[in-house]
Amino acid sequence: MKFKNYYSHYLTLHQxxxxxxxxxxxxxxxxxxxxxxxxxxAWWFLLGAPLVVYxxxxxxxxxxxxxxxxxxxxxxxxxxxDWKMMWEIFTGKLEW
Numbered sequence: 001m002k003f004k005n006y007y008s009h010y011l012t013l014h015q016x017x018x019x020x021x022x023x024x025x026x027x028x029x030x031x032x033x034x035x036x037x038x039x040x041x042a043w044w045f046l047l048g049a050p051l052v053v054y055x056x057x058x059x060x061x062x063x064x065x066x067x068x069x070x071x072x073x074x075x076x077x078x079x080x081x082d083w084k085m086m087w088e089i090f091t092g093k094l095e096w
Contacts, residue, residue: 003077010070010081017095019060020085024096026056027086053082 001009014020030052037045054071061069070078088094 003080006074006077007081007084010078011085011094013061013065013067013070014085016060016064018064019057020089020094021096022056022060022064023053023082024086024089026053027082029053029056050079057082 030049033052034049058069061067085094089096
């Protein structure tokens with residue numbers, strides 16, 4: 001499946017605004033986590049950075065969307081789509 005088609009599918013799994021908001025919160029927390037790792041020079045903790053978003057994002061799926069997270073079937077494409085969705089929300093293309 002091409003990325004554009006996958007992203008369209010990804011958006012169908014993120015129709016609830018609270019689910020999208022929890023994804024954004026998770027991404028922001030990930031950026032803060034990376035910033036703290038860099039500030040304190042705890043480089044090994046960078047390995048945990050991809051995991052910071054999951055409690056936020058997955059709770060959005062379980063409690064609001066009532067579906068399975070895309071990361072369970074295609075984690076790399078889902079992560080790229082996650083950041084693209086955040087960009088589109090911040091640029092006004094998608095509803096916050």
